[in-house]
Amino acid sequence: MIDFKALEAEIKATAKKWLESGEVKFVIGYEKSPESPIARPFFAHTPEDTEKLYWGPDCINNLTLYLVEEMKKKPKKGQPPFTHAVGIVVKPCDSRTIVELMKEHMVPRERVKIIGVISEESINPDKLYLALKNVPASQRRNIRFHDAGENFRITYQGGELSVPKKELEADKCKVCVVHKAVIADVFVGTGEIEFKPDDFSDIKELEEMSEEERWKYWEQQMSRCVRCYACRDACPLCYCEECVFDREKPYRWVEKSVQVRENSFYHLVRAMHLAGRCIDCGECQRVCPMEIPIRQLNRFLIKKAKDRFKVFSGMNAEEKPMFGTYDLDDPGEEIK
Amino acid sequence: MTQENEAKDEWEPKIIGFLCNWCSYTGADLAGTSRLQYPPNIRIIKVMCSGRVNPQFILKAFQEGADGILVSGCHPGDCHYIEGNYHARRKLTLLMDLLDYMGVDSKRFQMSWVSASEGQKFAEVVTTFTNQIKEMGPQTKLRGVK
Numbered sequence: 001m002i003d004f005k006a007l008e009a010e011i012k013a014t015a016k017k018w019l020e021s022g023e024v025k026f027v028i029g030y031e032k033s034p035e036s037p038i039a040r041p042f043f044a045h046t047p048e049d050t051e052k053l054y055w056g057p058d059c060i061n062n063l064t065l066y067l068v069e070e071m072k073k074k075p076k077k078g079q080p081p082f083t084h085a086v087g088i089v090v091k092p093c094d095s096r097t098i099v100e101l102m103k104e105h106m107v108p109r110e111r112v113k114i115i116g117v118i119s120e121e122s123i124n125p126d127k128l129y130l131a132l133k134n135v136p137a138s139q140r141r142n143i144r145f146h147d148a149g150e151n152f153r154i155t156y157q158g159g160e161l162s163v164p165k166k167e168l169e170a171d172k173c174k175v176c177v178v179h180k181a182v183i184a185d186v187f188v189g190t191g192e193i194e195f196k197p198d199d200f201s202d203i204k205e206l207e208e209m210s211e212e213e214r215w216k217y218w219e220q221q222m223s224r225c226v227r228c229y230a231c232r233d234a235c236p237l238c239y240c241e242e243c244v245f246d247r248e249k250p251y252r253w254v255e256k257s258v259q260v261r262e263n264s265f266y267h268l269v270r271a272m273h274l275a276g277r278c279i280d281c282g283e284c285q286r287v288c289p290m291e292i293p294i295r296q297l298n299r300f301l302i303k304k305a306k307d308r309f310k311v312f313s314g315m316n317a318e319e320k321p322m323f324g325t326y327d328l329d330d331p332g333e334e335i336k
Numbered sequence: 337m338t339q340e341n342e343a344k345d346e347w348e349p350k351i352i353g354f355l356c357n358w359c360s361y362t363g364a365d366l367a368g369t370s371r372l373q374y375p376p377n378i379r380i381i382k383v384m385c386s387g388r389v390n391p392q393f394i395l396k397a398f399q400e401g402a403d404g405i406l407v408s409g410c411h412p413g414d415c416h417y418i419e420g421n422y423h424a425r426r427k428l429t430l431l432m433d434l435l436d437y438m439g440v441d442s443k444r445f446q447m448s449w450v451s452a453s454e455g456q457k458f459a460e461v462v463t464t465f466t467n468q469i470k471e472m473g474p475q476t477k478l479r480g481v482k
Binding site for chain 1: 391392395396399412419422423425426427429430431432433434435436437438439440441446447448449461477478479480
């Protein structure tokens with residue numbers, strides 16, 4: 001049983017302490033608006049702001065996206081480089097993103113103060129909306145979650161309902177292997193690191209299809225993509241100053257037209273750019289307006305990186321990025 | 337496309353070869369100067385190192401109508417830049433897996449190690465690869481034509 005209120009109080013206290021001492025410029029966390037069923041990102045700039053911080057299973061966003069944006073900011077010409085630190089609230093999965101960013105020297109360790117929350121699982125917003133479908137829209141306010149063993153007790157304005165946790169669980173949480181932040185200055189909550197082996201059973205069905213069936217499946221998915229690039233924009237690891245898909249010069253890699261050939265090029269290149277880096281936070285798939293199973297591509301590459309090169313991203317900041325290094329004994333039996 | 341269907345017997349595959357400057361391109365040169373016969377279907381693009389070959393090159397070539405792609409570089413340990421081909425091996429074998437997972441026949445994309453003295457091997461690799469692609473027929477999936 002997790003007391004979300006207690007976790008929230010701990011987060012608030014830590015953030016307040018950091019802001020009062022001036023250790024951090026601001027703290028990135030979550031807040032809950034009365035209207036929205038799920039929490040939204042929130043930036044606490046003053047100690048008073050920390051009162052608004054929130055914690056619950058509906059804290060879904062990977063906030064490291066905003067951390068990268070802050071780290072990318074450059075001072076005006078002639079000014080000294082920024083050295084201020086930023087506080088951030090992370091779920092265990094998001095902490096792996098920070099490790100991956102540190103590997104790539106995007107986030108120096110001294111410029112980030114991490115509140116690592118030990119959490120069980122996040123919820124899938126789509127499933128939450130489904131569970132709330134019988135609640136009148138006017139009452140869908142002030143939604144709060146309470147842990148009740150196997151169930152979530154969800155309270156809203158003028159009522160409450162009980163939903164099994166398994167029914168709300170996000171897909172990414174089913175295959176999660178880390179239940180405690182990999183890196184943190186302050187841990188909130190209790191619990192020990194516990195690894196569940198990931199057998200990649202969710203992509204097994206697709207792998208076992210014949211080649212033609214697989215192409216049919218992907219062709220259908222690719223034909224639906226509208227190339228809004230939301231998956232790219234939501235990804236904390238897609239931080240290039242100039243994205244290859246936005247480039248016109250010296251060469252336009254991808255046409256603007258929405259066709260299978262352009263869309264599959266986009267998705268294949270995006271997946272390759274994240275190979276060995278993606279930590280499966282699931283943001284890309286969550287923000288996709290067309291519900292394209294982008295995670296299936298990412299998960300496949302996570303599996304292959306593990307099988308081929310024994311690389312598992314986001315666990316150790318001392319390691320080199322997968323494509324920045326090599327092993328003399330890498331398998332290459334396909335190469336004739 | 338109808339034209340292509342009518343002239344199926346005369347259809348010749350387009351094959352793009354990315355060859356490294358130091359080994360495979362010189363190997364191809366040797367095959368030429370030794371007057372070895374190999375199919376003219378391969379269009380060679382010289383790159384300084386097989387590690388220069390970005391996965392985007394492969395995908396773009398398929399998109400623009402290549403039926404097969406051959407990436408060739410120095411044998412492991414012989415790279416002119418010490419480690420370029422090791423990087424190529426990591427990137428491109430993973431791309432092969434990904435293409436296979438998408439249902440795009442990964443056999444259309446081949447890698448081989450050919451050294452500067454292996455003119456004979458180069459001719460053999462190109463001949464077998466061209467025959468293989470001829471059997472498979474035109475590549476339509478990533479090209480976006482039905």
